[in-house]
Amino acid sequence: MTVSDTVSTTGRGSTTAVRFHGPGDVRLDRVPARDLLPDEVALAPLAVGVCGTDGHIVAGSFPAARPVVLGHEVCGRVTEVGADVDGLDVGDLVTVEPHRYCTACAYCRLGQEHLCDHRRGYGVRLDGGMTRRQIVPARIAYRLPAGTLPWIGALTEPLACCVHGMDRLAPVSGLPALVYGAGPAGAMMVALARSAGCAPVVAMDPRADRRRLALAMGAHAAFDPTDPGTQAAARALTGGFGFPYVVDAVGSSRILRDAMAMASRGGRILVFGVAHPEDEAGIRPNEIFSRELTIIGALINPYTHQRAVGLLSALPLERLTPAFFGLDELPAALAEQRSGTADKVFLAPYGRQAATSAVG
Ligand SMILES: [Zn+2]
Ligand SMILES: [Zn+2]
Incomplete structure (x- = not known):
């Protein structure tokens, strides 16, 4: 260029x-x-x-x-x-x-x-x-x-998009949340999940600096998803229950599959990252049925920009x-x-x- x-x-x-x-x-x-x-x-x-x-x-x-x-x-x-x-x-x-x-x-x-x-x-x-x-x-x-x-x-703008995503995910306090990707958007998702009272909030990112950022933004734990044993270690933090709330802040078919595997029964999975339009995930309808999963999209920032303004000083964005x-x-x-x-x-x-x- x-x-x-x-x-x-x-x-x-x-x-x-x-x-x-x-x-x-x-x-x-x-x-x-x-x-x-x-x-x-x-x-x-x-x-x-x-x-x-x-x-x-x-x-x-x-x-x-x-x-x-x-x-x-x-x-x-x-x-x-x-x-x-x-x-x-x-x-x-x-x-x-x-x-x-x-x-x-x-x-x-x-x-x-x-x-x-x-x-x-x-x-x-x-x-x-x-x-x-x-x-x-x-x-x-x-x-x-x-x-x-x-x-x-x-x-404010990217945060407003995250706020809409969290509105769609609708977490209640006291339950675990898992966030894939700890770039700027994933890190803000971590901060929002933490401030919503999710516990534990767990982040997954292959980059060490981004795992550090996730921890600084409020994650209770952060893992490298390419490490063998990571899924078991993350699940162990929920007592084996799994994650009622999972956020894909990357956007890929592989992460959607991983997110479904890590979700608890009744879990809600937010597709927030922008996947390539041609990327396809093999999903078993029976799994959605039998585990009562919900897969949710979230697009931009309807009526959340003002709320994001209100959150600027409430989240640790200066980190x-x-x-x-x-x-x-x-x-x-x-x-x-x-x-x-x-x-x-x-x-x-x-x-x-x-x-x-x-x-x-
Ligand atoms: Zn943008
Ligand atoms: Zn119109």
Whole structure:
């Protein structure tokens, strides 16, 4: 992949943005800075999370508009408010709920907007936050509590997806939970399971640094799933009962099979990670029947963004180790996200200092 820098100077009336032009073709473009509509706000994005989806878009394996400004995990400072906007002021730190729904399809009219026939995501089909100036409707900008660090604020979007997943899993306190995958999403799932009172919370990840992260985020135990004997050791922590709640925060047929094997009778299995569309799991219907298993999906973040804002200070999110890159460094950021040592990678359009300091 190449980044071609087409920016010579940041002229008045324009801004710089990381735009996807096609597989392997991401450019730092100078784009015209348009005026606000009355219901919009302009943001200076201070921290923008880099997520697996961004890598899939750049690789060409996740459909996106061309050109589109990437970035859907955005925290920024409000720099301008439209004439009709109430409740937001210049200087506010906000996080963006990055979806637009049609409001007219059957799902939208049933209150299931996240399943909308015509859902469009900012940073995928609509211009996102990897820029020095993002314009969004004010209704999708959520004010963050005073003192929130921008990089923590940028975790609201993935956390909101985890909250929806936990809503779907619906754990009750005092029962075991097992989480496959302790990347950023799996680690947040661990923290949510712990705060929901699940006990023990057990994490599985082949990477030692991610097992350490899972423990730091509240797991009672963390195992390497490639070690022989791991399944027996994890099950032993439940007294042999198994796990009433199992989360796949990776997304693969193999993990779905393992999750079913580790579930207790009556267990609920949340498919949260994004598996490859062609990946197929051999599942025995008799097992679902006779063990009364429930397999659940969870898609994005319906009505959970505000609750995720409320959770930012309640979960140990500062234990994630962040890494920051400039707007001109997306390839390096994606490489770090794939195989580096940071737990979570961000672009910092105004620099690391702005991403890591509370807005005064
Ligand atoms: Zn994401
Ligand atoms: Zn719709």
